Amino acid sequence: MKVLMKGNEAIAEAAVRAGCRAFFGYPITPQNEIPEYFSRRMPEVGGVFVQAESEVSAINMVYGAAGSGARVMTSSSSPGISLKQEGISYICAAELPCVIVNMVRGGPGLGGILPAQSDYFQAVKGGGHGDYRMLVYGPSTVQEAVDIMYEAFDKADKYRIPVMILGDGVLGQIMEAIELPEMVDIQTIPKKEWATDGTGVGESRRVINTLKIKPEVLEEVNNRLADKYKSLSKHEVRYEQYRTEDAEIIFVAYGTVARISKSAVDTLRDKGIKAGLFRPITLYPFPSDPLLSLSKLRSSKKFLAIELSMGQMVEDVRLAVNGNKPVDFFGKVGGIIITPDDIVNYVIKEK
Amino acid sequence: MSVVYKKSKMLTNVPLNYCPGCTHGIVHKLVAETLEEINAEGNVIGIAPVGCAVFAYDFFNCDMQQVAHGRAPACATGIKRCNPDKIVFAYQGDGDIASIGTAEIVHAAARGENFTVVFINNAIYGMTGGQMAPTTLVGQKTTTSPFGRGKMQGNPIKLTEMLATLDGPSYLARVSVSDPANVRKAKKAIKKAFENQVNGKGFSMVEVLSTCPTNWHMTPVQALDFVKNEMTKVFPLGVYKDC
Numbered sequence: 001m002k003v004l005m006k007g008n009e010a011i012a013e014a015a016v017r018a019g020c021r022a023f024f025g026y027p028i029t030p031q032n033e034i035p036e037y038f039s040r041r042m043p044e045v046g047g048v049f050v051q052a053e054s055e056v057s058a059i060n061m062v063y064g065a066a067g068s069g070a071r072v073m074t075s076s077s078s079p080g081i082s083l084k085q086e087g088i089s090y091i092c093a094a095e096l097p098c099v100i101v102n103m104v105r106g107g108p109g110l111g112g113i114l115p116a117q118s119d120y121f122q123a124v125k126g127g128g129h130g131d132y133r134m135l136v137y138g139p140s141t142v143q144e145a146v147d148i149m150y151e152a153f154d155k156a157d158k159y160r161i162p163v164m165i166l167g168d169g170v171l172g173q174i175m176e177a178i179e180l181p182e183m184v185d186i187q188t189i190p191k192k193e194w195a196t197d198g199t200g201v202g203e204s205r206r207v208i209n210t211l212k213i214k215p216e217v218l219e220e221v222n223n224r225l226a227d228k229y230k231s232l233s234k235h236e237v238r239y240e241q242y243r244t245e246d247a248e249i250i251f252v253a254y255g256t257v258a259r260i261s262k263s264a265v266d267t268l269r270d271k272g273i274k275a276g277l278f279r280p281i282t283l284y285p286f287p288s289d290p291l292l293s294l295s296k297l298r299s300s301k302k303f304l305a306i307e308l309s310m311g312q313m314v315e316d317v318r319l320a321v322n323g324n325k326p327v328d329f330f331g332k333v334g335g336i337i338i339t340p341d342d343i344v345n346y347v348i349k350e351k
Numbered sequence: 352m353s354v355v356y357k358k359s360k361m362l363t364n365v366p367l368n369y370c371p372g373c374t375h376g377i378v379h380k381l382v383a384e385t386l387e388e389i390n391a392e393g394n395v396i397g398i399a400p401v402g403c404a405v406f407a408y409d410f411f412n413c414d415m416q417q418v419a420h421g422r423a424p425a426c427a428t429g430i431k432r433c434n435p436d437k438i439v440f441a442y443q444g445d446g447d448i449a450s451i452g453t454a455e456i457v458h459a460a461a462r463g464e465n466f467t468v469v470f471i472n473n474a475i476y477g478m479t480g481g482q483m484a485p486t487t488l489v490g491q492k493t494t495t496s497p498f499g500r501g502k503m504q505g506n507p508i509k510l511t512e513m514l515a516t517l518d519g520p521s522y523l524a525r526v527s528v529s530d531p532a533n534v535r536k537a538k539k540a541i542k543k544a545f546e547n548q549v550n551g552k553g554f555s556m557v558e559v560l561s562t563c564p565t566n567w568h569m570t571p572v573q574a575l576d577f578v579k580n581e582m583t584k585v586f587p588l589g590v591y592k593d594c
Contacts, residue, residue, distance in 0.1 A: 024428075050428060052458075056425075056454075062429060063425075064398075064418070064425065064428065064429030064433075065433045068416075072433070086419055198414050199414070205414060207416075
């Protein structure tokens with residue numbers, strides 16, 4: 001049965017159904033419905049909700065909870081995610097599983113409260129100090145966000161890595177009819193033998209630690225993390241293609257912008273212009289190989305990265321296309337949303 | 352022959368790496384003995400701070416988490432809320448708890464989180480080589496207050512008194528380990544702070560006035576005298592909250 005839900009609340013409910021029983025967060029627009037929802041939902045399922053004194057504290061509460069074996073998440077929006085970077089670096093170093101939602105708003109600084117995609121670099125290139133990555137998803141509908149959230153905790157546990165859901169203000173605030181997944185029986189979630197659940201003593205003692213004073217040991221940690229990221233590239237890449245088979249101009253867009261771009265593809269096709277859309281679903285690992293394949297098609301003439309930023313993902317598109325075809329960029333910032341007509345007009349003007 | 356003294360089983364066999372005359376070792380021992388006495392073996396999660404005590408994760412014979420600078424009370428909150436039946440403690444130094452982590456400790460105390468904090472106040476940043484701490488005494492020379500801590504460098508933060516203004520904490524005490532009598536008092540306070548947790552009474556913290564002979568440029572005996580004669584004037588010993 002479908003229910004009508006706001007993006008933020010649907011994401012929170014999907015987390016509960018995925019077995020998440022701990023949420024730590026701090027208020028910031030446009031994601032407040034997530035902590036608000038958890039504050040009333042967690043008591044119903046015997047879970048934990050704490051409104052932290054800061055985003056810094058919230059992410060460290062996540063660190064402690066994840067380290068002790070809990071299925072745990074936090075959410076915030078851009079300035080708050082910046083504050084969490086220290087904790088995210090530690091979480092990656094300690095190889096702790098958790099889920100982080102970023103409902104991106106325009107920046108830099110306090111910026112605005114309207115939708116943006118200007119945290120792409122921060123999300124996919126590291127963000128905090130040290131060599132690390134997260135598994136980053138850019139869902140484009142509330143249903144997709146729900147489905148990804150439902151899987152995110154399993155992925156986090158499997159790779160012992162933070163998973164980031166990179167949304168935007170639109171995804172958080174829009175209401176859509178969705179199908180909610182079944183409630184996971186939390187007894188069936190595999191036990192984490194590495195977690196500091198308090199039972200360790202002597203030989204069975206476990207230590208969650210990010211300090212590696214000996215250079216050889218730290219090198220080994222970095223190598224292990226790099227192997228993990230290679231494994232993500234091999235097994236977790238996700239993307240969608242829309243009318244790209246014979247497309248001459250191929251849009252590359254993710255999240256809300258991908259939905260808008262899809263409409264533009266249809267309008268352009270009606271006008272006799274062969275447009276198509278390549279939509280990365282995982283932003284890290286980035287779907288470089290399928291993009292490279294598209295760039296080698298005789299039919300493809302040009303790529304156009306479309307973003308609510310001054311041009312961030314476009315750099316990964318250029319790396320993937322590797323000079324085979326020109327890569328152009330179209331973007332809007334400040335919380336101003338691109339319309340299908342904006343894209344159509346841009347394409348016709350540039351043709 | 353009867354055994355009158357032995358090392359607590361809640362300490363591992365890893366040799367402590369603290370400087371001669373440093374009192375971290377004494378406090379580690381008191382915490383370990385307390386954990387043993389409350390039968391917490393196999394039921395404890397400890398938190399090591401950033402600072403000299405970071406290697407505490409090697410010393411306590413229990414599950415341990417090493418966490419970011421100052422964030423121990425936030426991490427402890429996450430652990431304890433998800434594991435309410437486990438004994439959770441955070442071991443923090445003055446820079447960790449009273450400077451970079453001030454927000455975390457104040458709010459954990461205000462929420463009355465049911466865990467135990469052991470706060471080592473030696474009025475200096477030891478691990479980084481003797482810089483000025485939030486608890487450095489006025490006039491005290493450090494590598495970043497080479498002329499003595501002056502007016503514009505801030506006054507010593509009395510964290511225990513600050514937290515005592517809150518309704519959240521259950522037990523707040525300041526002790527010293529400058530001589531055997533005070534060590535025994537410190538043990539009592541630490542034990543009470545852990546028993547409170549067992550009894551679900553909420554947030555408990557013990558501040559321990561400690562030495563840093565290396566960075567104070569003193570002999571161990573001079574350092575103990577400094578705690579007794581100078582530090583206690585600014586940081587009076589006593590129980591600040593008990594309810």
